Amino acid sequence: SQQGEEDPQALSIQEGENATMNCSYKTSINNLQWYRQNSGRGLVHLILIRSNEREKHSGRLRVTLDTSKKSSSLLITASRAADTASYFCATDFSGTYKYIFGTGTRLKVLA
Amino acid sequence: GAGVSQSPSNKVTEKGKDVELRCDPISGHTALYWYRQSLGQGLEFLIYFQGNSAPDKSGLPSDRFSAERTGGSVSTLTIQRTQQEDSAVYLCASSLESSGGVETQYFGPGTRLLVL
Numbered sequence A: 001s002q003q004g005e006e007d008p009q010a011l012s013i014q015e016g017e018n019a020t021m022n023c024s025y026k027t028s029i030n031n032l033q034w035y036r037q038n039s040g041r042g043l044v045h046l047i048l049i050r051s052n053e054r055e056k057h058s059g060r061l062r063v064t065l066d067t068s069k070k071s072s073s074l075l076i077t078a079s080r081a082a083d084t085a086s087y088f089c090a091t092d093f094s095g096t097y098k099y100i101f102g103t104g105t106r107l108k109v110l111a
Numbered sequence B: 001g002a003g004v005s006q007s008p009s010n011k012v013t014e015k016g017k018d019v020e021l022r023c024d025p026i027s028g029h030t031a032l033y034w035y036r037q038s039l040g041q042g043l044e045f046l047i048y049f050q051g052n053s054a055p056d057k058s059g060l061p062s063d064r065f066s067a068e069r070t071g072g073s074v075s076t077l078t079i080q081r082t083q084q085e086d087s088a089v090y091l092c093a094s095s096l097e098s099s100g101g102v103e104t105q106y107f108g109p110g111t112r113l114l115v116l
Helices: none
Strands: A004-007 A010-014 A019-025 A031-037 A043-050 A055-058 A061-066 A071-076 A085-092 A099-101 A105-110 B005-007 B010-013 B019-024 B031-037 B043-050 B065-069 B075-079 B088-095 B111-115
Touching: A004 A085, A010 A019, A019 A031, A019 A085, A019 A105, A031 A061, A031 A071, A043 A055, A043 A061, A043 A071, A071 A085, A099 B043, B005 B088, B010 B019, B019 B088, B019 B111, B031 B075, B043 B065, B043 B075, B075 B088
Parallel strands: A010 A105, B010 B111
Antiparallel strands: A004 A019, A019 A071, A031 A043, A031 A085, A055 A061, A061 A071, A085 A099, A085 A105, B005 B019, B019 B075, B031 B043, B031 B088, B065 B075, B088 B111
């Protein structure tokens, strides 16, 4: 079964608006990462948040982690058309190297 | 430096043929992963190599799939007697070894496999 599940599956917003995506997982983790994928090819790492962290920022990205709820959110502020992509969360099983990816959120930013 | 590279970028083959997909990880990265992504889906873990340890093959979907990593660097994923359901994008990623858990993975551009 999936370790990470993103919500919503698809999101369409206007340029300049904020986009929020959520990820839920099932087991204990060491860290959680968010990746972006354009055009169904290679993934680009966005941000890593460790299990003892609650919030991280990187540019227009803000990631939160709530280990009690086993959930994370990715916020993209002031979205741009270039942010159009699929966004995946990936979690490791605590104590292992195995990374499990969710099914992704397809974000479309309309100019 | 150079990122993860994969070849070929696209492969079209006939059902029943064998295919080999290649991955060149980032120099110095000891961990290497193979994933499969079907159209519109998430990534499916296939296999993991870490240094000289035995690989974790738990994600390989059938015994038609195999992978090797020579000299701790280049990896080849082989699919024997390909089936149409093998059609997908095959992604390779590498990362630095970490004792504290999984670190950032750097992905290649993928090989898009189409089995006719």
